[in-house]
Amino acid sequence: MNPKKDLLGIEGLSSKxxxxxxxxxxxxxxxxxxxxxxxxxxxxxxxxxxxxxPSTRTQISFSIAAxxxxxxxxxxxxxxxxxxxxxTILDTAKNIEAMKVDGVxxxxxxxxxxxxxxxxxxxxxxxAGDGTHEHPTQALLDMMTMRQYFGNFKNLNxxxxxxxxxxxxARSNIFGLRxxxxxxxxxxxxxxxxxxxxxxxxxxxxxxxxxxxxFDVVMALRIQLERQESGxxxxxxxxxxxxxxxxxxxxxxxxxxxxxxxxxxxRGVEIDPEVADSPKSVILKQVKNGVAVRMAILFIHxxxxxx
Amino acid sequence: MAWQxxxxxxxxxxxARLSSLLIKNGRVIDPKTxxxxxxxxxxxxxxxxKIERNIKIENAKIIDANGMIISPGFIDLxxxxxxxxxxxxxxxxxxxxxxxxxxxxTICCMPNTEPPIDNxxxxxxxxxxxxxxNLCRIFPIATIxxxxxxxxxxxxxxxxxxxxxxxxxxxxxxxxxxxxxxxMEYSKIFEMPIFEHSIDECLSKGGxxxxxxxxxxxxxxxxxxxxxxxxxxxxxxxxxxTGAKLHLCHISTKxxxxxxxxxxxxxxxxxxxxxxxxxxxxxxxxxxxxxxYKVNPPLRSEIDRIAIIEGLRDGTIDCxxxxxxxxxxxxxxxxxxxxPFGMTGLETALAMVIMQLINIEKxxxxxxxxxxxxxxxxxxxxxxxxxxxxxxxxxxxxNPNIKWRLNxxxxxxxxxxxxxxxxxxxxxxxxxxxxxxxxxxxxx
Numbered sequence: 056m057n058p059k060k061d062l063l064g065i066e067g068l069s070s071k072x073x074x075x076x077x078x079x080x081x082x083x084x085x086x087x088x089x090x091x092x093x094x095x096x097x098x099x100x101x102x103x104x105x106x107x108x109p110s111t112r113t114q115i116s117f118s119i120a121a122x123x124x125x126x127x128x129x130x131x132x133x134x135x136x137x138x139x140x141x142x143t144i145l146d147t148a149k150n151i152e153a154m155k156v157d158g159v160x161x162x163x164x165x166x167x168x169x170x171x172x173x174x175x176x177x178x179x180x181x182x183a184g185d186g187t188h189e190h191p192t193q194a195l196l197d198m199m200t201m202r203q204y205f206g207n208f209k210n211l212n213x214x215x216x217x218x219x220x221x222x223x224x225a226r227s228n229i230f231g232l233r234x235x236x237x238x239x240x241x242x243x244x245x246x247x248x249x250x251x252x253x254x255x256x257x258x259x260x261x262x263x264x265x266x267x268x269x270f271d272v273v274m275a276l277r278i279q280l281e282r283q284e285s286g287x288x289x290x291x292x293x294x295x296x297x298x299x300x301x302x303x304x305x306x307x308x309x310x311x312x313x314x315x316x317x318x319x320x321x322r323g324v325e326i327d328p329e330v331a332d333s334p335k336s337v338i339l340k341q342v343k344n345g346v347a348v349r350m351a352i353l354f355i356h357x358x359x360x361x362x
Numbered sequence: 363m364a365w366q367x368x369x370x371x372x373x374x375x376x377x378a379r380l381s382s383l384l385i386k387n388g389r390v391i392d393p394k395t396x397x398x399x400x401x402x403x404x405x406x407x408x409x410x411x412k413i414e415r416n417i418k419i420e421n422a423k424i425i426d427a428n429g430m431i432i433s434p435g436f437i438d439l440x441x442x443x444x445x446x447x448x449x450x451x452x453x454x455x456x457x458x459x460x461x462x463x464x465x466x467x468t469i470c471c472m473p474n475t476e477p478p479i480d481n482x483x484x485x486x487x488x489x490x491x492x493x494x495x496n497l498c499r500i501f502p503i504a505t506i507x508x509x510x511x512x513x514x515x516x517x518x519x520x521x522x523x524x525x526x527x528x529x530x531x532x533x534x535x536x537x538x539x540x541x542x543x544x545x546m547e548y549s550k551i552f553e554m555p556i557f558e559h560s561i562d563e564c565l566s567k568g569g570x571x572x573x574x575x576x577x578x579x580x581x582x583x584x585x586x587x588x589x590x591x592x593x594x595x596x597x598x599x600x601x602x603x604t605g606a607k608l609h610l611c612h613i614s615t616k617x618x619x620x621x622x623x624x625x626x627x628x629x630x631x632x633x634x635x636x637x638x639x640x641x642x643x644x645x646x647x648x649x650x651x652x653x654x655y656k657v658n659p660p661l662r663s664e665i666d667r668i669a670i671i672e673g674l675r676d677g678t679i680d681c682x683x684x685x686x687x688x689x690x691x692x693x694x695x696x697x698x699x700x701x702p703f704g705m706t707g708l709e710t711a712l713a714m715v716i717m718q719l720i721n722i723e724k725x726x727x728x729x730x731x732x733x734x735x736x737x738x739x740x741x742x743x744x745x746x747x748x749x750x751x752x753x754x755x756x757x758x759x760x761n762p763n764i765k766w767r768l769n770x771x772x773x774x775x776x777x778x779x780x781x782x783x784x785x786x787x788x789x790x791x792x793x794x795x796x797x798x799x800x801x802x803x804x805x806x
Binding site: 168255 | 573574575577578579580581582583584586650651692695696697698699700
């Protein structure tokens with residue numbers, strides 16, 4: 056694979072591209088299990104993590120990944136209020152360019168913001184989530200996890216449950232899984248399903264109880280409480296009753312099926328605590344794979360090759 | 363005494379001769395009279411004196427229009443001059459320069475200025491400033507409601523006396539149907555149209571692009587077509603109920619075109635306009651998150667784009683306006699969701715029409731110029747937009763084939779928020795004559 060400079064989204068990647076990321080990540084799982092889990096692959100390189108939206112987990116995951124590759128990591132978090140004081144994203148880009156970093160990991164509340172950086176920087180840019188657009192590294196770690204359980208994506212049936220409208224995780228997973236040949240369905244109240252989503256070749260369901268038994272993977276999405284405030288569903292209680300992964304409901308799932316969640320979970324809302332900690336849940340496996348996938352992405356985009 | 367009279371007459375005639383302008387060998391197209399043939403046009407004073415082949419006259423300034431089209435000057439019913447309030451974006455002076463460079467001899471400026479055009483003082487300022495600049499005719503549109511707040515109707519009588527040609531809260535819909543009903547009824551005193559910006563602000567809340575497959579893929583909040591259509595439907599019903607003249611601004615969806623087509627069959631007193639970007643682009647151009655494509659209403663789907671072209675063809679759509687909406691580079695350099703809506707349009711409208719409607723869709727020049735000249739003139743009830751002997755000499759001479767590049771340094775507008783920046787365009791205004799005077803020559 057000869058990757059593009061940046062990783063801005065899963066849309067547009069070929070299945071070969073995606074599998075190259077996953078195969079590289081599997082090799083780094085082995086590194087992570089060594090007594091001293093560090094390799095000198097990116098020694099002397101500087102990686103900037105630039106988070107315009109609060110996120111501890113993703114930023115930590117990227118920092119650990121970069122450190123295990125011996126890169127120098129600079130973490131920067133800005134709140135949206137300080138950004139609105141007048142520094143445009145383009146100004147930010149010019150400043151970064153002047154400081155000569157090698158790679159930028161960016162999380163931004165605005166869809167498309169990483170592209171502005173990518174278009175104006177010589178450094179490679181990794182999208183760590185841009186608003187409601189894409190979250191490619193999350194989707195790659197999700198696909199890596201699914202492959203570990205099911206071997207491949209042919210005939211794999213994946214169900215994504217929850218706020219598809221506002222979910223970058225859902226979008227990136229839909230693009231990637233469809234490219235790899237998996238079947239993808241979504242289940243949510245119609246108010247949380249974006250228009251014309253079926254044109255991305257996903258099946259749309261509203262009634263979770265009727266279909267939950269048909270899937271190998273059930274992925275619950277975090278439900279933001281402010282969505283209720285804007286009237287998209289009547290109450291958290293009703294949401295849990297209809298779409299929450301409750302102990303009763305997961306009894307209907309197939310025997311070897313798994314439960315995923317991109318985190319952080321609202322325990323007792325979209326997923327019950329007992330379910331999140333049950334043997335079907337692979338949430339911590341996802342977190343571990345997250346580091347390996349991010350090592351692979353940094354390694355590949357910094358120009359590393361695997362023998 | 364006799365010789366003195368003769369001498370004065372001689373001086374007068376010499377003056378008249380020197381002020382005459384002869385346009386030779388152009389293809390003269392007048393949509394109103396459906397005149398379309400090669401002729402010379404002689405202008406004396408501010409009037410068209412003669413339209414004939416091979417006019418011969420001494421001492422006239424001559425323009426060779428061989429291979430060019432001579433049209434009535436364009437009339438834009440909808441542009442934003444940002445004056446008063448935002449001289450960093452545009453002024454009456456810079457907007458007038460942009461207008462004539464685009465072939466427009468008359469423009470109507472929308473009242474969402476700071477402060478808004480809701481009283482005589484601001485109307486007087488605009489008219490005085492337009493006279494000082496002295497490039498094109500500028501007709502202000504006043505607000506429908508005081509301070510553009512949608513609560514109480516503005517003083518239409520005072521505003522009409524001051525010279526406004528219509529009323530609009532453009533930028534916002536008059537959400538309260540009761541207030542709009544009163545405004546429509548009240549507008550009948552003056553027989554002036556209400557220019558409605560038709561978008562339901564509840565349905566479109568937070569939306570930054572058209573809702574559909576593309577917004578779903580890009581993760582940008584969608585403004586649905588029905589946000590426009592429910593208000594278009596409401597406004598048509600109010601117009602039927604009140605009998606008031608309704609002009610629907612910048613419609614953008616198939617549903618709106620269908621509703622207006624039906625309304626015209628039912629003889630509702632409605633006219634409407636579209637802007638070049640709605641037939642030139644669809645929402646897939648947003649894939650690169652270029653904020654210069656962020657407009658309100660948003661660029662719609664391909665189905666809507668085709669419906670707009672059909673509406674132009676069958677006459678449902680009366681006019682092409684620009685919705686020229688200048689914004690500074692700093693404002694447009696923000697992330698897509700934060701950048702303001704709008705693209706400039708005065709200097710690109712003609713080329714967009716030529717490239718899309720004439721060259722690709724094979725519209726005739728008569729069909730197109732109709733929507734730039736006589737139709738908007740009729741809506742304004744002004745004796746403009748015609749080429750005939752005795753008419754006011756507002757003309758544009760068009761080179762329909764010339765290829766040119768819209769470089770930043772030739773843009774007359776103070777703002778450069780156009781997706782055509784540094785791109786090649788086909789066709790432009792070569793000469794623009796307003797009230798008998800040559801006001802613009804390409805390359806000048």
